[in-house]
Amino acid sequence: MKLSLQLIVAAILLYSCSADQIPVSEYDTTLIRSIERISPNGDVSAFVMPEEGDYSQFKQEPTNPMTPAKVELGKLLFFETGLAGDAVKEVGKFTYSCGTCHVPAKGFMPGTAQGIADGGIGFGVNGESRSRFQLYEENELDTQGARPLSLLNAGYITNTSWTAMFGAGGFNEGTEDVWGVHVEGTEVNHLGLAGLESQNIEGLHLHRMVFDEDVAEEYGYKEMYDNVFPEFPEGERYSLITTAFAISAYIRSLVPNEAPFQKWLKGDMLAMSTQEKKGATLFFDKAGCINCHKGPGLNNQNIYAVGVKDLYETPEALATGPEEFRNLGRGAFTNREEDMFKFKVPQIYNMKDSPFYFHGSSKRSLREVVEYFNDAIPENENVDKNISAFFRPLSMTEEEIDDLTVFLETGLFDPNLERYLPTEILSGNCFPNNDVLSRVQMGCE
16 A cells, blocks of 8 residues: 555655655554555545634534634633532632633543532642532532543534433434433433533533623623624523533534644654554554544544443542442433443543543553553443443553553643633633632632
8 A cells, every 4th residue: 555645745845855755664654554444535634633723624513603703702601710600609609610620731621530610629730639618518519420521522523421412413313202301401402402512501500500691791791692693682692502502612622633643644754753653553453442432533422331430439539429320321311221331432632631531530541541451351340231342352562552552642642732721711700710729729819
């Protein structure tokens, strides 16, 4: 198979040298062949992300198209602590935001094993010091029984959450009879929207957020809403639904396209080290990671059981336990035996940012994750069925485990996710947290 013409041209343009001087190694050639062999279009371009801000190249939701103004509004609202007006206790009001549990420097995941919104206190440097506020009883906390997913590359997914239970189309077509039946909140699917819009509408309620015309007026968002949502009648324009639409547009813009692998795909043969290239070849070949982690986002719409432990088994976890419905995976939503203990394939860019992996935060390093899949021995004694056929011993050597781990850690690491942060929010509050301890730790005082 010939070396990808696209990469040859890109390399020539990048280095302005003749073809025989292009810095293409045997590891590049091997990796290109491995990718082309499984690529849906026979080319490495199938895994290239769009350029930041070029929304015409992004996957769009027809009911909520991306525009620069909408994405900018969503960015502000995502970190706006002024929305947290329905906290259980007065002391918790206006102290947290979506960014509390989806921290850019942590790959848009929590800095701890479990996210805590209302009822949490502190932030540290990047969310690693978030803990329970002692004035809150454990049953008053706004926590979840599964670790929050990264929001990177969420735009490639039709149905969201670990169980893909949000969104009217895609994976949930034919499940209309269970919307709102087994899992409260999934009745939002009856609005007919995609997963991000559906989950964010439900999530704003779940996380005790408030937005109406008075809030828009108080914080100065009204003009932005008028400009972004002119098609909504004025009486419906300043609401949690339009807020969810703006936040969803922002989340779709979160692509880690500055990772070395992305640069390599575009022709920079020096963007990855030899070890990263060897690990990438394992990813697309022997290790079979590509069987589940597909497309530009290296994520997937499908669900699989791989037998990992649940979050309640993690010492740091709060307000969860063996009876937590999320432990059942998609089966909790559909109540179907064939869906029990199955979870959606997550995206895997910037996983180095997080020391917690899987829905139960049961692994604490990417090497542990690679070793788990290499050994393919389920660790959750409750998961005795529905184990994925892809979950089988991989027979990788120690060197290969090292190579694959390095690719996951650094080849898929975008070092500049801070570009997705606003410089300030319109309320003027500290963000992403605004409690007294966070303000001190973050230098907002």
